Structures are given as structure tokens and as C-alpha cells.
Amino acid sequence: DVKVxxxxxYLVKRTGEKxxxxxxxxxxxxxxxxxxxxxxxxxxxxxxxxxxxxKEKGDIPEGYSVSREKKERFSLILESASTNQTSMYLCASSxxxxxxxxxxxxxxxxxxxx
Amino acid sequence: xxxxxxxxEMTATEGAIVQINCTYQTSGFNGLFWYQQHAGEAPxxxxxxxxxxxxxxxxxxxxxxxxxxxxYLLLKELQMKDSASYLCAQFNQAGTALIFGKGTTLSVSx
Numbered sequence: 001d002v003k004v005x006x007x008x009x010y011l012v013k014r015t016g017e018k019x020x021x022x023x024x025x026x027x028x029x030x031x032x033x034x035x036x037x038x039x040x041x042x043x044x045x046x047x048x049x050x051x052x053x054x055k056e057k058g059d060i061p062e063g064y065s066v067s068r069e070k071k072e073r074f075s076l077i078l079e080s081a082s083t084n085q086t087s088m089y090l091c092a093s094s095x096x097x098x099x100x101x102x103x104x105x106x107x108x109x110x111x112x113x114x
Numbered sequence: 115x116x117x118x119x120x121x122x123e124m125t126a127t128e129g130a131i132v133q134i135n136c137t138y139q140t141s142g143f144n145g146l147f148w149y150q151q152h153a154g155e156a157p158x159x160x161x162x163x164x165x166x167x168x169x170x171x172x173x174x175x176x177x178x179x180x181x182x183x184x185x186y187l188l189l190k191e192l193q194m195k196d197s198a199s200y201l202c203a204q205f206n207q208a209g210t211a212l213i214f215g216k217g218t219t220l221s222v223s224x
Contacts, residue, residue, distance in 0.1 A: 004156075033211060033212075035214075040216065041216065042201070042214050042215060042216035042217055043157075043201070043203075043212075043214040044214075045211050045212070045213075048210065048211050050210075056210065058211060090156060090157070102147070102159050102162055103147075103159070103212055104159065105149075105156035105157050105158070106156055107155065107156050108154075108155070108156050
């Protein structure tokens with residue numbers, strides 16, 4: 001079974017803090033993704049990576065950056081957290097070959113920025 | 115951007131059959147996904163349709179019509195545990211990432 005884990009289920013941070021969200025997958029997947037999910041807006045893609053040290057912007061990259069130093073780990077960074085970044089953050093990974101593979105999700109991190 | 119439309123909410127009773135519809139943009143189509151998401155949990159993969167027709171997996175079936183830009187998820191013999199949000203998704207134009215619909219919240223009552 002594919003396993004995607006995220007470092008925290010719940011996180012509370014203050015405005016202006018730097019926030020790191022970590023995601024690890026254990027299936028040797030090339031592709032990893034970060035989404036945020038908000039009521040009424042659904043899942044929106046922030047960034048994705050198709051290889052180590054490679055990254056691509058998704059639909060809403062502003063205010064975020066990412067890091068992929070190792071194949072199994074994909075980090076989402078909020079350089080200076082703001083209240084509008086309060087959300088559920090979901091990491092996903094998908095298998096070898098093209099990017100057009102089934103994505104498997106981690107349990108999510110619910111972030112509250114005060 | 116890509117528009118994926120699905121109803122916001124549906125209700126049904128235990129033992130019944132429910133059909134959740136999804137319409138999507140047809141250009142650059144590379145397959146359509148259905149995911150299930152229980153409240154507070156991550157989405158889990160249900161099905162992936164690339165070709166027209168109905169694919170059955172136990173109580174769940176997914177149908178695709180590429181010419182009509184239309185898919186549905188059919189849930190039979192509904193159980194209380196099927197109460198969840200059902201997300202329809204397709205690849206973006208570049209084929210690099212999934213674009214999700216806003217989800218259909220299904221409530222199953224006894």
C-alpha cells in the first residue's frame with residue numbers, strides 16, 4: 001500500500017512566522033504535489049515536483065515555496081504566514097513514468113494562522 | 115481555467131442507489147478520476163476512466179462519455195459509511211496535475 005505521511009495533523013502559527021509542512025512518501029514515487037482545500041473552493045494545486053530538486057508552480061503559488069532535496073520528501077514553506085493561509089494542506093504523490101498517474105494523498109495538515 | 119461541475123449536495127437513504135454527475139472540459143482530455151473524502155480525512159482514490167463506458171468495482175461504478183464531457187459515479191446498496199464528499203478530477207491541459215471539482219457531499223440516512 002502507498003503511504004504518504006505529513007508531519008503534523010494540526011498546526012497553529014502566528015502571522016509572520018515561517019512555517020514548514022513536511023510530506024514523506026514510501027513508494028519511490030517521482031511526482032509529489034501540494035494542495036490546499038478550502039470550503040466552497042475545493043482542492044487547489046499550490047506546487048508540484050516531478051523529480052528531485054525540480055519544482056513547478058500550480059494554480060496558487062503566491063506566498064508559498066517548496067523544497068525537494070530527496071525523492072521521498074517534499075516540503076511546503078510559508079515564508080511569512082498570513083491569516084488567509086489558514087487552510088487544510090494536502091500532500092499527494094504519484095507513481096513512476098508520466099505525471100498522468102493516480103495520486104495518493106496524505107492525511108492532511110490543518111493549519112490555523114492567528 | 116478548467117471547469118469541472120458537480121452538484122454541491124445530495125441525500126439518500128440506506129440501501130438505495132445514487133448517481134453523482136460530473137461535467138468537465140473536453141479539450142486535452144487525459145482521463146477522469148473519482149475520489150472519496152470523509153470529513154477531516156484525505157481523499158482516497160476510487161476510479162480512473164480513460165475510455166467510454168461503465169467500469170464496475172463492487173458497489174461503486176463509474177461511467178464516462180468523452181464526447182459529452184460527462185461522467186457519473188454510481189453507488190449501490192448505500193451504507194451509512196458512504197456519507198462523504200465525492201470529488202471528480204481531471205488532468206490540467208499540460209497533463210501535469212489534477213484539477214478537482216468542488217465535490218459533492220453525500221448524506222446517507224437510515
